[in-house]
Amino acid sequence: MQVKKDEARSIFRKLEIEHREKHNYGWLRYKERAILPVYFSHGKGDMPGKVGDKFRQSLKINEEQFRALRDCPLDREGYIKILKEKRLI
Amino acid sequence: MDRDELREKRERLLGFENSSSTSSNISDNISDSYQQTKFKRIKKFLKETNHQPIIFTTIIVQEQTIEYRNIFIDTLHDERYILKKAIPVGIEHAEQVYIATNYDLGLYGYGDTEGEAVDDLRKSIIECYEDLKEEKELALIPSKMMAYYKEIIEER
Numbered sequence: 150m151q152v153k154k155d156e157a158r159s160i161f162r163k164l165e166i167e168h169r170e171k172h173n174y175g176w177l178r179y180k181e182r183a184i185l186p187v188y189f190s191h192g193k194g195d196m197p198g199k200v201g202d203k204f205r206q207s208l209k210i211n212e213e214q215f216r217a218l219r220d221c222p223l224d225r226e227g228y229i230k231i232l233k234e235k236r237l238i
Numbered sequence: 239m240d241r242d243e244l245r246e247k248r249e250r251l252l253g254f255e256n257s258s259s260t261s262s263n264i265s266d267n268i269s270d271s272y273q274q275t276k277f278k279r280i281k282k283f284l285k286e287t288n289h290q291p292i293i294f295t296t297i298i299v300q301e302q303t304i305e306y307r308n309i310f311i312d313t314l315h316d317e318r319y320i321l322k323k324a325i326p327v328g329i330e331h332a333e334q335v336y337i338a339t340n341y342d343l344g345l346y347g348y349g350d351t352e353g354e355a356v357d358d359l360r361k362s363i364i365e366c367y368e369d370l371k372e373e374k375e376l377a378l379i380p381s382k383m384m385a386y387y388k389e390i391i392e393e394r
Binding site for chain 2: 186
């Protein structure tokens with residue numbers, strides 16, 4: 150699954166993932182607690198197939214959910230609900 | 239000859255009769271005898287179909303493999319931290335990219351070479367550790383990560 154850098158950036162914005170400049174990872178926060186580390190591409194262009202899969206896996210969602218997240222129907226609230234169902238929050 | 243006929247002919251000649259096979263199980267099931275006769279079949283097929291190169295490209299994609307192996311690293315290449323024990327790293331190589339993953343922490347790094355990928359992973363490991371140290375209260379995944387960090391990392 151190829152993920153463009155802009156798509157990853159847009160997912161970070163949508164999920165309000167905190168990401169510091171030049172850091173590999175950003176943190177998904179919920180109620181001020183760090184919940185998940187999520188990898189961010191660091192200046193090497195788009196994420197090639199396998200790296201895109203790793204990015205999805207770091208979000209703890211399946212391909213269908215990832216597509217929904219990327220193509221907009223899934224918002225932060227819906228994503229948090231998925232994590233709660235998985236008892237990760 | 240239209241595209242469907244060409245596809246059907248290609249599958250018959252190359253032994254992919256079961257059209258429901260996925261690329262991964264085709265790769266898994268490639269036998270030695272298939273390997274030996276592969277190029278003969280391709281050659282025959284190209285001859286019969288007037289050497290249409292687009293089909294050959296498809297075959298290469300279907301047979302693309304992912305190399306995987308495990309290594310251990312015993313340093314983070316950072317003077318502030320010592321690894322108390324060597325940690326396992328899975329190295330994957332596919333589509334000209336190396337990915338280094340530590341499954342205990344769920345962290346990875348990638349690069350054009352194995353060395354770059356492992357260094358990227360080292361950077362991720364250090365960054366996450368430093369971020370977690372600043373957290374007052376840890377959620378489920380970060381607390382598991384921190385427990386593992388305590389097993390492997392010592393500060394100088």
